[in-house]
Every structure is written in structure tokens, then in C-alpha cells.
Amino acid sequence: MKIRIDGINFDAPEDFTILDAARFLGLDIPTLCYHEGLSPGGNCRLCIVEIGNRERTKLVTSCTYPVEEGLVVRTSSERVVKTRKMILELLISQCPTSKVLQDLASTMGLNKVRFKGKWEYCINCGLCVRMCEEQMMAKAIGFVNRGNKLQISTPFDEKSDECRKCGACMYICPVVTLRCHGAHPESVLCNGCYNSLQPTCISNEDNYNCWMGLKYECGTCYSEESNT
């Protein structure tokens, strides 16, 4: 597929997306919900690029848009950069403590967020759902509800028998990094403190998005309490 991307003519393989082509050429497009080991989700929209000629252009998500013959792409036009920053501002206002989002802000030169912080613990990027289904073959979690009630949960919001308690969903989550406030956050991957006998170190369980269900799995707090 002959495409033109940021002024570079490129003969891209048919199965390439615009993101694949850009990365092949060393062009930087920020991504958040994209992961090489998972199918593209197109959820965060941070990877948008502008396609088309000057009279008729549109923004598309580069991680999901396949290359096509004659495609003209601009990865960093003024419109693209402005829209990306707006999207990132909205995401940061949802989860201001996310190190991943903060790093993206730094890379993209975003130093001010105009929206009021909501302090949520999920940006609905869908990485955890794809990780659970495609890598762990578990399908234990998924999106439920729509619109501003959209969230990740287990079927019927109950402990899932499908869950392998692998922690992969927590591992891949871009906003989970600072979620664990437990006794030894540096030593646990899975919010083990929350999965403990008495979650005394956690004041608000609703803030924790752990679907692993079975308590005491990590045992960190349990062994501490046993020793006292």
C-alpha cells in the first residue's frame, strides 16, 4: 500500500495500521490503550492522526486504522496536537495520580489541566479486559453499562470463577500504579493488602479495582497480623 506519512512516501505492508507504519518509520505517536501483545482497542483516542487532503481531512485512531492505497497522513498537525492534548487533559482530570498519564503529559508538553479533577480509578482504556481475554484466556472481566456509567466489572459484579488471580489486569492498568497504599506496596503486584484479612490500611474499598476475589491471596497483611 503506497501511503504518504508526514511527507514520507512509504510502501506499507497490507496488514499495517497507520501506527505500525509510523513506528516503522520512527515517527512518534503517543499511545495509551495500545499494547503490542494485544489487539488494538481504539479506546483512549490518544493516538489520533489526521488523514486526507487539505480540503477534506478527518481524525482517526492510528492504532486501529488500516493503511490504504494513496492514504495521506499527518501525525503531528496543529489540529492533531491540540486534540491530543485535550484528550490527555480529560484523562488526567479523571486520574490525576497516574504516573503513566503524567509521563505522557510531560512528553507531550502538557503542563496545565483546565478540567476539575474527578479522582476516579479507571479511564476505561480496556487494557485489562483484553489482557484477561487474550493473554490469560480467562474472560473474567468486561465493560458494563454505557456512557458515563461505563465501567469494568465481573459478570453481575460478583466474584468470578473464571478469574485465575494472575494479577495481569492490575499489572497492565495504566492508572493502577499508585493505587496500592498498603503496608508493603513495593513488594506486591496485586494489591495484596486489599486481599488481606483486615484491610486496615485501606480506608475506602471502592477505590480498589481488584477482581481477584479470593481474599488472603497475597498474605502480606495476614502474616503481619499473625506476627503481632
Ligand code: SF4
Ligand atoms: S486476575 Fe483475573 S481478572 Fe485479572 S487478568 Fe487475571 S484472570 Fe483476568
Ligand code: SF4
Ligand atoms: S481498570 Fe485500568 S486497565 Fe482496566 S480499563 Fe480501567 S484504566 Fe484501563
Ligand code: FES
Ligand atoms: S492508543 Fe490508539 S486509541 Fe488508544
